Amino acid sequence: MGSGIAEVAARAGHSVTVREMNSELLARGQGLVEKSLSTALRRGKLSAEARDAAWAKLTFTTELAGLAQCDLVIEAATENPTVKKELFAALDATCSPATILASNTSSIPIVELAAATKRPALVLGLHFFNPAPVMQLVEVIRTIVVADATVGAVTHFAEGLGKTAILAKDRAGFIVNVLLVPYLLDAVRLVEQGIASKEDIDLGMRLGCGHPMGPLQLLDFVGIDTTYYIAEIMFQEYKEAKFAPPPLLKHMTIAGLHGRKTGQGFYNYP
Numbered sequence: 001m002g003s004g005i006a007e008v009a010a011r012a013g014h015s016v017t018v019r020e021m022n023s024e025l026l027a028r029g030q031g032l033v034e035k036s037l038s039t040a041l042r043r044g045k046l047s048a049e050a051r052d053a054a055w056a057k058l059t060f061t062t063e064l065a066g067l068a069q070c071d072l073v074i075e076a077a078t079e080n081p082t083v084k085k086e087l088f089a090a091l092d093a094t095c096s097p098a099t100i101l102a103s104n105t106s107s108i109p110i111v112e113l114a115a116a117t118k119r120p121a122l123v124l125g126l127h128f129f130n131p132a133p134v135m136q137l138v139e140v141i142r143t144i145v146v147a148d149a150t151v152g153a154v155t156h157f158a159e160g161l162g163k164t165a166i167l168a169k170d171r172a173g174f175i176v177n178v179l180l181v182p183y184l185l186d187a188v189r190l191v192e193q194g195i196a197s198k199e200d201i202d203l204g205m206r207l208g209c210g211h212p213m214g215p216l217q218l219l220d221f222v223g224i225d226t227t228y229y230i231a232e233i234m235f236q237e238y239k240e241a242k243f244a245p246p247p248l249l250k251h252m253t254i255a256g257l258h259g260r261k262t263g264q265g266f267y268n269y270p
């Protein structure tokens with residue numbers, strides 16, 4: 001998600017600093033942006049000049065200090081509350097007091113991240129959808145301690161990216177994942193119960209409901225592990241059975257069958 005968000009912001013004319021944990025991940029992210037910009041060019045979504053201009057807006061670093069003077073930092077780390085809280089505390093210590101800190105979390109209540117900083121009025125959720133350069137939506141998530149000016153500034157920023165922003169209160173999963181995740185988990189339960197083949201489950205939702213991907217294809221696309229972590233967090237928040245991750249999802253996560261990114265999930269990606 002991080003590479004997609006960086007690309008979207010650079011294409012909108014912002015100077016973007018991309019920070020990754022290490023040089024290997026940084027090179028991977030850089031490659032993803034290059035590939036996506038090339039696709040956009042090939043598909044006629046972007047001129048060669050606009051591609052070059054976007055590329056020139058991007059700086060890549062492994063140093064957190066590289067973010068110190070940013071107006072807005074959008075965190076897109078792994079969906080782990082401990083990792084994200086540590087990162088928010090480090091960003092709070094590193095960034096200018098005026099920097100707004102946003103999280104692209106899919107499910108973690110934003111107030112937990114705000115509480116890890118000394119600037120809760122400047123912390124909110126800004127949730128993109130995968131693939132970020134293509135999907136039109138962002139969710140803006142308002143905690144009980146964020147300032148109205150922060151919400152206004154980030155909504156304005158999101159609209160400037162060409163996205164449509166919808167506003168949600170700070171509850172795990174916000175709007176879209178509260179609806180989407182139980183649906184995805186139910187698809188895994190259909191597989192577990194042997195109700196239908198995975199291909200037929202996907203065909204059912206594609207041809208029967210007009211979804212661009214079936215739920216198992218979408219799970220492979222979003223990431224089996226990511227969806228498992230999201231479901232765990234949502235189950236902890238709501239204690240409702242519909243958010244409980246089915247054992248098959250857990251086992252696939254443990255076994256490293258994480259979907260497209262590892263080459264195998266419900267389907268194979270040679």
Ligand code: 3HC
Nearest residue numbers: 036037039040043045106128129130131133134212213222
């Ligand atoms: N930059 C700009 N545009 C691009 C692009 C790029 N890098 N790559 C593709 N596009 C454009 C294409 O030109 C095309 O545009 P057009 O419709 O105007 O011709 C459009 O995007 C679709 O691209 P493709 O034809 O290559 O691909 P598909 O038609 O197979 O669509 C897909 C791919 C957009 C991924 C589609 O399958 C889809 O919408 N899938 C569902 C995705 C989804 O549900 N995402 C949300 C996941 S949930 C989430 O992210 C939340 C998280 O918290 C879990």
